[in-house]
Amino acid sequence: MRLREIAHSRTGDKGNISNISIIAYDAKHYPLLLAQVTPERVKAHFAGVVEGEVVRYELPRISALNFVMDRALGGGVTRSLALDAHGKSLSSALLDLEIEAVPDKL
Numbered sequence: 261m262r263l264r265e266i267a268h269s270r271t272g273d274k275g276n277i278s279n280i281s282i283i284a285y286d287a288k289h290y291p292l293l294l295a296q297v298t299p300e301r302v303k304a305h306f307a308g309v310v311e312g313e314v315v316r317y318e319l320p321r322i323s324a325l326n327f328v329m330d331r332a333l334g335g336g337v338t339r340s341l342a343l344d345a346h347g348k349s350l351s352s353a354l355l356d357l358e359i360e361a362v363p364d365k366l
Contacts (some may be wrong), residue, residue, distance in 0.1 A: 264355035270353035278310075278332040280351045284323040288356065293325055294318065298360045304326050305357050306350070327354075 263282065266289040267305030269275070270281045281296060284290045299314040306314075319326060 261359060261361045262355065263297065263357045263359055266359075267355070269351035269355055273333060276331055276333050277328060278350055279326060279328045280354055280359050281282045281319075282354065287323045291318065292359060292362060293323075297325055297357065299327065301357065302329070302354065305354060306332070309350070322350040 266286070267282050267284050272279050274342070280302075284291060284293055297316075299316045302312055302316070306329065310329045310332040312332065314330075315328045318324040323328065329350075342350040
């Protein structure tokens with residue numbers, strides 16, 4: 261199943277850094293996020309887009325993860341020729357990540 265089936269997202273940027281928060285619709289899905297949405301998977305999902313490090317911050321009280329991705333916006337808003345220089349569509353792209361459903365967690 262796709263991540264968007266159990267979570268929504270928000271995104272922000274500063275310079276050439278993009279951050280994406282993934283928030284579970286239901287707290288019971290937070291363990292799935294922890295187990296399957298790793299910095300390594302996020303970096304691989306954005307291969308060719310994110311050139312720097314991906315750091316994950318865990319926010320258990322709100323059942324969310326925040327990913328900070330360095331060198332992710334083609335140099336930043338004022339330097340990039342990308343259509344989405346702010347990286348707002350990156351959050352939607354991350355929600356397309358395939359995760360394995362665990363029946364008792366749905």
